[in-house]
Amino acid sequence: MIREKLKNLEETCWRNPNIKDASLAISECPLGMKEVLDAAARWERFAPYFKVAFPETESLGGIIESPFREIPKMKAALEEAHNIKIGGNLWLKMDSHLPVSGSIKARGGVYEVLKTAEEIALREGLITKESDYSIFATDAVKQVLSKYSVAVGSTGNLGLSIGIMSAKLGFRVTVHMSADARKWKKDMLRSKGVEVIEYSADYSEAVRQGRLLAESDPYCHFIDDENSKTLFLGYSVAALRLKEQLREAGIAVDSAHPLNVYLPCGVGGGPGGVAFGLKLVFGNNVRCFFAEPVNACCMILGMSTGLHNKISTEDIGITAKTTADGLAVGRASGFVGKLMEPFMSGCYTLTDERMCRMLTKLADAEDIFLEPSALAGMYGPVLCETDEEFSPFKSQNATHIVWATGGSMVPPEEMKKYYLSGK
Numbered sequence: 001m002i003r004e005k006l007k008n009l010e011e012t013c014w015r016n017p018n019i020k021d022a023s024l025a026i027s028e029c030p031l032g033m034k035e036v037l038d039a040a041a042r043w044e045r046f047a048p049y050f051k052v053a054f055p056e057t058e059s060l061g062g063i064i065e066s067p068f069r070e071i072p073k074m075k076a077a078l079e080e081a082h083n084i085k086i087g088g089n090l091w092l093k094m095d096s097h098l099p100v101s102g103s104i105k106a107r108g109g110v111y112e113v114l115k116t117a118e119e120i121a122l123r124e125g126l127i128t129k130e131s132d133y134s135i136f137a138t139d140a141v142k143q144v145l146s147k148y149s150v151a152v153g154s155t156g157n158l159g160l161s162i163g164i165m166s167a168k169l170g171f172r173v174t175v176h177m178s179a180d181a182r183k184w185k186k187d188m189l190r191s192k193g194v195e196v197i198e199y200s201a202d203y204s205e206a207v208r209q210g211r212l213l214a215e216s217d218p219y220c221h222f223i224d225d226e227n228s229k230t231l232f233l234g235y236s237v238a239a240l241r242l243k244e245q246l247r248e249a250g251i252a253v254d255s256a257h258p259l260n261v262y263l264p265c266g267v268g269g270g271p272g273g274v275a276f277g278l279k280l281v282f283g284n285n286v287r288c289f290f291a292e293p294v295n296a297c298c299m300i301l302g303m304s305t306g307l308h309n310k311i312s313t314e315d316i317g318i319t320a321k322t323t324a325d326g327l328a329v330g331r332a333s334g335f336v337g338k339l340m341e342p343f344m345s346g347c348y349t350l351t352d353e354r355m356c357r358m359l360t361k362l363a364d365a366e367d368i369f370l371e372p373s374a375l376a377g378m379y380g381p382v383l384c385e386t387d388e389e390f391s392p393f394k395s396q397n398a399t400h401i402v403w404a405t406g407g408s409m410v411p412p413e414e415m416k417k418y419y420l421s422g423k
């Protein structure tokens with residue numbers, strides 16, 4: 001039934017019947033707060049480096065973090081468009097405006113590059129974990145790292161974040177780009193000395209080719225978006241930071257004041273890592289929803305059938321083609337779906353057209369410009385009010401958090417096209 005709807009490219013909501021009590025799910029999970037805190041500590045060690053290498057991070061003490069902002073005018077616009085009242089308040093977590101690469105990939109992707117650099121530097125005796133990591137900005141360290149390379153397969157944003165970060169640290173870096181990747185992303189990477197290899201096939205093929213080439217080179221670290229726990233943990237640190245931002249904003253989170261968090265999903269690592277961290281921090285008081293384009297519905301397909309990465313959109317006759325290039329994935333990560341099974345509240349799909357219309361609406365209402373992928377979460381608060389499947393998540397006291405995953409680096413002329421297409 002749900003499979004039929006997905007096959008017909010209908011917008012679909014799915015509530016997860018396998019969700020468990022958060023403490024039970026956490027106790028049964030192979031990853032936990034210990035691993036998240038270890039990742040947070042690694043980010044901290046690199047803070048002195050970021051202050052030097054990316055001066056825009058200076059004001060936050062070298063920490064890569066994004067603004068958290070209430071969007072009441074957008075809430076009103078959604079209410080008017082759908083003729084509903086949305087219970088609670090609407091907030092935007094603006095990973096679209098993260099330093100370094102302007103998308104959520106500045107969490108996972110950058111983190112895995114840092115971890116790789118740290119391991120090499122420790123092994124080569126250049127640092128200890130107590131060193132001042134601004135040493136990574138020196139030519140001496142860059143020279144050592146230039147013996148090594150990093151490779152990744154990407155629909156665009158992961159390549160951008162890994163390419164920018166790796167090149168800055170001195171690594172040689174190759175990005176295998178799928179057909180969906182935007183030209184400006186390839187141009188920007190090439191301008192930074194990154195080798196970009198283009199494929200006419202989709203994301204899975206770009207990853208497969210990249211993995212093959214990297215395997216034959218012992219000095220190459222391949223960042224495996226479909227299987228990487230390191231990427232996942234890099235993303236998860238967002239939850240610790242959001243906890244602070246909620247506290248600063250005076251927002252209570254308890255059983256009477258739940259958080260509903262809506263996360264755009266591609267392969268699943270980004271939303272999975274963030275959601276996992278949030279469940280560790282807020283337990284049953286946070287409800288996490290993953291949002292996908294109707295054409296790239298790999299997570300809802302994998303979760304609702306229980307087949308996870310054993311099924312792809314192609315198997316039900318859909319090509320993962322979408323304007324939301326950050327989400328253009330036909331097969332979900334090998335471990336994220338399985339790991340998220342007891343934690344995720346639900347998934348939904350929406351059309352490209354709806355994402356584009358909301359892009360324009362958000363720009364008009366709040367003067368915030370995002371890329372289409374980043375709007376996938378914006379439909380969630382509406383669905384909690386209108387869709388039978390999500391009715392258990394309706395609440396007068398909820399804080400709805402839409403995770404805006406990218407957009408600040410989109411060139412103005414590209415953004416104008418997106419804006420006009422949503423008019």
Ligand SMILES: *Cc1c(COP(=O)(O)O)cnc(C)c1O
Nearest residue numbers: 157266267268269270326405406
């Ligand atoms: C990558 C990406 C996502 C989703 O992350 P996955 O790890 O692929 O699930 C969402 N939005 C944007 C803009 C992205 O680039």
